[in-house]
Amino acid sequence: MTTKFLDRLSNDLTQLLEDPIDYNVSIEVGEAPNNQIFKIHSYILQSRSPYFKNKFNETSFNDDHVKVLKLHDISVKAFDIIIKYIYGGIISLEKLENSIIFDLLIASNELELNELVEHLQTHLVNNNASWLRLNFVQIYLTSYRAKNFKIIQDFCYDIITKHPNTIFESENFLSLPEDALISIIKQDDLQLEESKIWEYVIQWGEAKNSTLPTNLTEWTSSDFLTLKETLKNCFTHIRYFNISGDDVVEKIFPYEQLLERQLFLDINSKIMAPSKPISSIILPPRKILTKTLPTRNASARLSSQIITDEHALEISSWIDKKEIPYTENNPYKFELLVRGSRDGFDVSTIYNICDQISNTVVILKLEGTEEILGGYNPLGWDKNNNQWKSTQDSFTFSLKTANLENSILSRVNDGDVSNEIGYHLSESWFSFGYTLVLRGNLKISKKCYCKIDEDYKKPIRSAEFLSPTICPPPSDKVTFSVEEYEIFKITKRNDLQ
Known part of the structure; x- marks a missing residue:
């Protein structure tokens, strides 16, 4: 023994x-x-x-x-x-921030500690999938370059194939390395129309050649040759014979000079005489799922640059006062009304766009701290009346991020309270009590703040960032600016069983 x-x-x-x-x-x-x-x-x-x-x-x-x-x-x-x-x-990971765990994974891989590399990947995928999704592009690119992160790579490819917009519509798509792009468009189960894949590949190639004319009608043969050389390794993975005739005419024909002559003739031949033999290689069609993808990513697709689907599910569970958060099939649709980088950052802009609209969620990504704060306003926005309104259904929150292990929810206190929602367009502010106050230009004024408030049950920022007074000066560390903000109209979905 x-x-x-x-x-x-x-x-x-x-x-x-x-x-x-x-x-x-x-x-x-x-x-x-x-x-x-x-x-x-x-x-x-x-x-x-x-x-x-x-x-x-x-x-x-x-x-x-x-x-x-x-x-x-x-x-x-x-x-x-x-x-x-x-x-x-x-090794103990319980008290470590997810960003530290990921740095630990990169370092462990560099030091060839394969046992630890596998353990850390498994931990992140099994316990912190929402954080991986929140930082998806960075995680994908890092894992792709590492080559030894198979568990996380499989996690990323599963997301990309089922929800390709995660990568194709990201702001980092055009900076993808060629081999990373090829690894994606090679996937047999990529849930994307072939004509869209073609468009994304062209878009990526044009971004690599900034001197190409913006107007395609102004392109010379030399311009087409330049793009053809850039995309030659990508073109072999496009499944041309699975593109509809209409899309071939609309999307392929304008770029005829990019394709080899025989391939272009065979594409035309397949449209006009489908049974006629051709010499070009015909790649098999992609394995498009016959069943509907998870509802929360289909008809309820979230159009946010700040929060993830998991965040939206959590907010929806708070709206419904559920103790256990929803994990799928979000019962609410999040319709984007305002985005700072698109519509402007002044509070007056919010009033003008959201006037008389009820059931809205405000989402703020703070400058410098990566915090995500927000609040739910069940009442209609009112730009014509400076007043406080009462409701028992509003709440404020701080969402789970790489630097915050668990989200913070602050509901309205029970009892006779009347200052839950404050409107004051003439002085350019909007307020969830004093637990979250938005003032002036959210990006440059640095006048927003959070304070302990009798109308809400708990603060949504740590004590060092809570204002002891109303309207602290912009120079104070308790005030903040936002990097980005979004406001969503929340409506019940009617497409769920």
């Missing part, structure tokens, strides 16, 4: 790390002035990490019989967690 005393072994080795007797390696981690020196033992590191084994073989001892390494691209916090894992085989 074999007995393993692993806990004692882990504890003893961890103690050796804390009191590094006979250490022979010094590793400088991080950038000055926040760098830190770790004194460790080469035999332990090289037995656990192929990266360190190779590094130690390449590095000579100095006069003090110590090998000196520098790891400036890994944070001190991440390396401290990793080195304790290497020595003691123990």
Whole structure:
């Protein structure tokens, strides 16, 4: 019978790390002035990490019989967690922010700690999928470049194939590397019409050649040749023979010069004489799902640059006063009314667009802190009356992000309260009590603030950012500006069973 005393072994080795007797390696981690020196033992590191084994073989001892390494691209916090894992085989992720866990994953991959790389990926996918979706493009690009992040890559491809707009309509789409774009358009189950894939590929290629004329009628043969060269590796993955005749005429014909002559003739031949043999390779049609995609991503598609579907489900559950958040089939439609970057950031703009509209959600992404604050207003906006209105159904919130483990919900206090919603267009402010106050130009004025308020049950920001007074000066740290804001009209859906 074999007995393993692993806990004692882990504890003893961890103690050796804390009191590094006979250490022979010094590793400088991080950038000055926040760098830190770790004194460790080469035999332990090289037995656990192929990266360190190779590094130690390449590095000579100095006069003090110590090998000196520098790891400036890994944070001190991440390396401290990793080195304790290497020595003691123990890691705790419960109190770590998701962004730190992801940095930890990147560092673990660099140090070739495959066991830890797999564990961290599994943890993120199983426990923090909403955070991965919130930072989807960054996560996808990082995981694609890493090559060793198969679990997260599979997670990303599942989202991309089922909901391709996640990547194709993102602001980072045009900056995708060629191989990343090809890996997407190669997917057999990409849920996108082939003509749309063609359009996105053309759009991507044109973005890579900024000198091309904006008007296609002004293009020369040289312009077409330039784009053809850019997209030659993408074109082999377009399934031309699954594009309708109408779309071929409208979308392919204007770019005839991009295609090889025989391919263009065969595309035309298939339209005019479908049974006639052709010489071009015919790729199989994509596996378009016959069943409807999850309802919350179909007829209730969320048009937001700030919140995720999971955030919308959480807000909807608050509207319905559910203790357990909805996980799918959002019962509400979020119709975008106002977006700061599109319509303007002044409070007066909101009043003019939203006047007399009820059941709205205000979403704010704060400048500098990445906080997402907001509130639900069941009453109609009123630009003609400066007044306070009473309602028991409004609430404010701070949504879960990379820097906030759980969302904060603040409902109206029970009892005789009357200042839940405040309107004052003439002084350019709107207010959920004083728990969330919007003033002036939300982007440049830096007049918005949060305060402990008797009308709402709890504050939605940490104590250091709560104003002790009404209308603090813009110079105060408790005031904030917004990077972006959105307002949605919330309506019941009629397409659910």
